[in-house]
Amino acid sequence: MPATIIDVARDCGYSKATVSRAFASPETVSERARERIYASAKKLNYAPNAIARAMVRRRTENIAFIIHEKQYPAILNPFYSPILEAVMQEGTRRGYSLFIAARQDMRLSNGDVYIKKQMDGVIFAGEADRRIIEEYRSQNIPVVLLNNHLELEGLPCVMADHFHGAVAATTHLYERGHRRIGLLAGRFSQQVTDARFNGYFSVLCQYGLPLERPFVVDLDPELDEAERVMTRLLQLPDHPTAFFCTNDTIAAGAVKAALRLGLRVPEDIAVVGFDDSSLSRVVEPELTTVRIDAERMGRLAANTLFDLIDGREAEELFMEVPTELVVRGTT
Amino acid sequence: MPATIIDVARDCGYSKATVSRAFASPETVSERARERIYASAKKLNYAPNAIARAMVRRRTENIAFIIHEKQYPAILNPFYSPILEAVMQEGTRRGYSLFIAARQDMRLSNGDVYIKKQMDGVIFAGEADRRIIEEYRSQNIPVVLLNNHLELEGLPCVMADHFHGAVAATTHLYERGHRRIGLLAGRFSQQVTDARFNGYFSVLCQYGLPLERPFVVDLDPELDEAERVMTRLLQLPDHPTAFFCTNDTIAAGAVKAALRLGLRVPEDIAVVGFDDSSLSRVVEPELTTVRIDAERMGRLAANTLFDLIDGREAEELFMEVPTELVVRGTT
C-alpha cells in the first residue's frame, strides 16, 4: 500500500537507483533530479523503508538497552533514568534508535529477540548472564556492560567507582565523630554490592572500628523494607549512631524510620545514601549521598558501543567513573 | 558472515522453505525434519533474521513509545515509569519490542524515523503534534495518544480523569476546613493542565471560595522551582492555609519550603499533590495525593494499540481511567 521507491521512480522518470541515491546521498545526484524526485516522493507520500535498507546494508541503526536488576523493577529504578537519557541522546545524535527491555522479557523460544532483530549493538545494565553475552558476541553483535564487570576477552565494562564512594561515605561518618556505623546494604548485582561493602569494611578496618553483625543487614532496596528494617534496628539497645545505606531509597527509608521514632537527623542518627538520585533532595533533611555521574556513565557506555560498532577497538576495557561525596543535611 | 537459512538448508538437506517453516510454525513440519533442522541450526549458530522476515511479512513486531512533556526531561519523569513498564510488559507478552524516544529526537531530515523504521504502531505520550500524528496515520501506522486528547477521526486517547482528581483534592482540603486554597500548577500538556485547573476552580466556585491570583501560580514542575515559589508565597502576608499542587514533585517542594520556614505540615499548611508517584511516600510527612492508575493507563494504551494493529476497531476512542484521592500525612 505505501509507495515504494519504484513508484517514485516510475512517477518521476528516473531509475530506482537514482531515487535511492537522492535519499541516501543527495550530493551525488543532480539538482534537477533531486527536485523532481522529491516532488514525486511528496506527491506519492513516499517514505524510505528502513527495513529494506537495513536488510541490504546489514545495519539497522538500532541498539538495545537491557536492564536487569535483581528483584527490582527495571525501568522504575530511578538510578537508570539519567543513564538511559544519556544513552538516548548520544544515540540519537548518531542516528541510532533505542530499544529498551528488562531482562526477563527477552528470551523467546529460540535465540534472543535482539539477536534476531539484528541490533547493531547492545548495552547490558546490571546483572548480566555470561552465556547470553557470549551468544550475542558469537553473532558479532558488540556488547558493553554497564554497572557490572565480567572478565571476557574484549568486553568493555563501564562501572562507577563504588568502592571509593563507599570509602568516602564511611570516612565522612567517621570524621563526623561516629564510631559505630551500621550498614544497610541493598541487594544489587554482585559487583556493586561487593564493592560498596568492601569500601565500607575497609574504612572500619582502617580505624579499627568493629563490624557489628546485627547492624549490618542485607535487604531489598525498597522504601518500606528499609523503613521496617531501620525501625527494628533503632529499637535495639545500643544501636549505632550512623548508617551507611547503599542507595538513596534505602537511606530515605532509614531517615523516615528515625524521624518517626522521634530521633533527630542528623543529631541523633546520621545517614548517608548512595547514587544522588532524584529523591535525595526530596527528603527533608536532604540526603548526604555519594554522587555517581550517571550521565557520564551513559555517555561512556554509548560511545564505547559506537566505537565497537564502527569497528574501532574500545580504548579501554575497564572504565570506572569517579564518585563524589555530596554532603547535605543527614550528616 | 552469520549463517542464513540457506546454509542451514544446505547442511541438513531440506529446502529453505522447510527450514523457514521449522522456525516460524514448527507444527507444520515433521518431527524428523524439525530435529535435523534444529541440529544444523545449532551447529551453524543460526539465528533467524527478523529484518528479512519483517520485510516480507510487512510487520516488524516493534512499537514505539514517544514521550514529549513540555520543558521536562522525558524519561526522567517518574510519572511515566510505571506506564512504560506496563506497556513493556503488555508488549512483550504479545511478542513486540519497544522503542522509546523523546519527541525532539525523532525528526530527521525527511520523514519520521519511526515511520521509516516501520513501526507496527506508536504511542504518543504527553504533548503531541497533530501534523506528526497525521503523518503516521497517512502511512497506515496506528497511533494511540496517552495523557493527551486530540479530536481526530478514529484516534484513541487514554487519559486519566484529571478533572475529578483535582475536584477530589480540592474538596478534601475544603472538608479539612480550609477556606483559602492556593494552586501550584505545573506546566504540562494543555489538556492536563486545563483539566486539573478546572477541577480546582469548580470546587472554589461550588463553595464560593475566592480565586486569589497571587496564590495561583504556574511553574515548571521541578523541586527547586516549587520550593522557591512556595517560599516566596509563604512569606506573603495572609497566605492560604492549603495548597493544591498539580504533581508530587511540586508538592514535595512545597512541603519542604513550609518545613524550612518552621511551619508545621499539615497543621499550619496543608498540601496535596498529584500522581502518587514514587516520591510521594518518600517525603515526611507522606504526601496526600491523587493516585493515577498509571499501570492501567499503560495497559490500556498498549492493548488499544494492539487492537488497531490487528485491524480491530478500538472499542472506545476516549478512555478515561479514574483517579483516586489518597489521604496521607500532609493534610
Next chain:
DNA sequence: GTCGAAAATGAGAACGTTCTCATTTTCAGC
C-alpha cells in the same frame, strides 16, 4: 496392494532497498 485424503516438502517469486559496474551525459579547455 490400492486408493485417496492429508501431511510434508520444494521451487521460486516476491518484499524494497543498496551497490557495483557499465553506460551516458555534461562540460572545461583548446
Next chain:
DNA sequence: GCTGAAAATGAGAACGTTCTCATTTTCGAC
C-alpha cells in the same frame, strides 16, 4: 567542434526471509 575526464544515471544482482502453488510422501481404510 573535438577530446577526455568527471559527473550523473541505469541495469540488475544481491540481502534473507515468507508464502503460494505445485509435487511428493505418508498412511488409514478397505
